[in-house]
Amino acid sequence: MAVNEAERSAMRRALELASLGPRGVNPQVGAVILSPTGEVLAEGWHHGAGTPHAEVDALSQLAPGAARGATAVVTLEPCNHTGRTGPCAVALIEAGVSRVVFALDDPGAVSGGGAERLRDAGVGVEAGEQADAARALIGGWLAALRLGRPHITVKWAQSLDGRAAAADGSSQWITGHPARADVHRRRAQADAIAVGTGTVLSDDPALTARDGDELHPRQPVPVVIGARATPSDAAVRRHPRAALFYDTRDLHAVVADLHARGIQSVFVEGGPTLASAFIAAGLVDRVLVYLAPVLLGGERLALTDIAVPTIAEARRLTIEEWVPLGADLLAVGHPTSVNENDDENEGAG
Template sequence: MAFTEAERLAMARALELAARGPRGRNPQVGAVILSPSGVVLAEGWHRGAGTAHAEVDALSHLPDGAAHGATAVVTLEPCNHTGLTGPCAEALLAAGITRVVYAVDDPGVASGGGAERLAASDVDVAPHLLRDEAAAFLEAWVTSFRLGRPHVTVKWAQSLDGRGAAADGTSQWITGPEARADVHRHRAAADAIIVGTGTALFDDPALTARIDGELAEHQPVPVVIGTRALPRRAKLHDHPHEPIVYGTRDLQSVLADLRDRGLHRVFVEGGPALASAFLEAGLADRLLAYVAPVLLGGDRLSVTDIGVGTIGDARRLRIDSVTTLGDDILFDARFRERRAWPDSSAAPAAHTAPEEGER
């Protein structure tokens, strides 16, 4: 599929606009309207349930007839259903749009099909411009939508010989300042950060996100899983958000509750038992392993039993990137059997149909 340079720039801009929308049950979507010559006519983004979708928001900034013959560039396939708002596909047709460029297919059973509706009305539909970038941006939303739980990133820091702590249990600091700063960037991008009670009691972490030494604008909600109570003087009680404590190891129910609270990006930080439990249960979508050039020896492994009894049962990973951070190395990986955004021809059914007001 051929795309113009103006369309590529417009899609990059649409992704920037999408990020302005609120996190939650609805996808963050951005749109740009281009004239036939490639000039930007209008921009828009989705501001939450019940508000105009990105395409309609962009069209609302134009006088009647100004979009006739124009191109709509949008990060997600225009929807084809009526909820609290009407179908975007119909709004684009009514405005006289003659070409639609989008990045990723809508995975919804009810909301999908916009591309087919547009093509049936002789609109030139061009899919998958900057698909990988848009899929990565919407990865958390589509995981929540399809699986009924938040997107889960499991992180650990380890020595070169695979240890998460020294023999006496101390683990601060295995990695250097550059790696720790990177962890804080990932914290700031998460909706919730999870630790077990062992980590909460032994390390007494603050679980805040700090950028250049200052509290980040967005702070993840601290979550503790385990049966032991937090001391009244624990640093977690000074967090900007009140900690959520679950006295259970039923990770499925924990994740379902977090999703119901509108928390769709979960960052699991520790310790080894909790990280291993997520891995064994098949609830990890992304892995961040920070490896430091130190040797610790001993039996305090960074990952323990994950239910692999033989090499044939090994959990195979796809390494998305390898990054040097000071003296340390970050491996960013996902499981080979799992795609961030499935091909439309092989997409499993969504966990639930969109609720009223959702896309």
């Protein structure tokens, strides 16, 4: 049975409701319950870990039996497992819902399978309605689920000859205003922004995301990694979000803790030591390199040791796009996979 206009409208509303929920360990999910004639009976969304899932949140607003014969429109396949809450598929079956329309399959090995359970109970199921919009909404959660850790972007700005700073250590500003504005826009899209203690001590960055002179409504959690102490009057301590400090060089432990806290994406800003450590550890999913048309010379390289002893072991990147930003140029790429290398080698024949 094809999705009708009332269900399409309900899915658009469910996506709006989903966006009200917090980003974190659990996905943002919204639900709308429709009567057999297409009228909205109830709405709900997931308010955070440990709270009722979107379907149950919506059902809780109805009197017993009021959902019998109704249609549930949900942004993610109803779950099929018992955690801190029960299986949503079972809740819908017990409520007497006769049809479920959802946008995305639940990719969880434990939580997936709700659609099959619904069908086995005689409930009509339609999957894929506005899937692209739902995927865009919870893309960070999907990436973190796939990776088993946050999605990590490493960013740096450099001169054409690969320097991050001049001989005296000054680095503001290598790039122009359009490039810096682009950085702030990308900061606001991340859940956390990470720097090393060296950068905190030398530059005293605020680590905020700004739109001109104003703070962006969405701010990343500042993360400082390194053994040296952060001064009590450091700008990062005045950030709108409480900073996280890690006195360790074990980046895998840091990333695991961030993942446990519900951080889905990390924006690594520097400096060269921290950026190089993430690359050497294989903890990079995307690279942003802002290239400025200046020459600096000297020893202050944008990257240091990234564990490449020979050219055969170079860490190759696949460039996704080149973005002109005023006089500067942004390279957006990701580490080249084995399959991509194989494709290139086949093409070279």
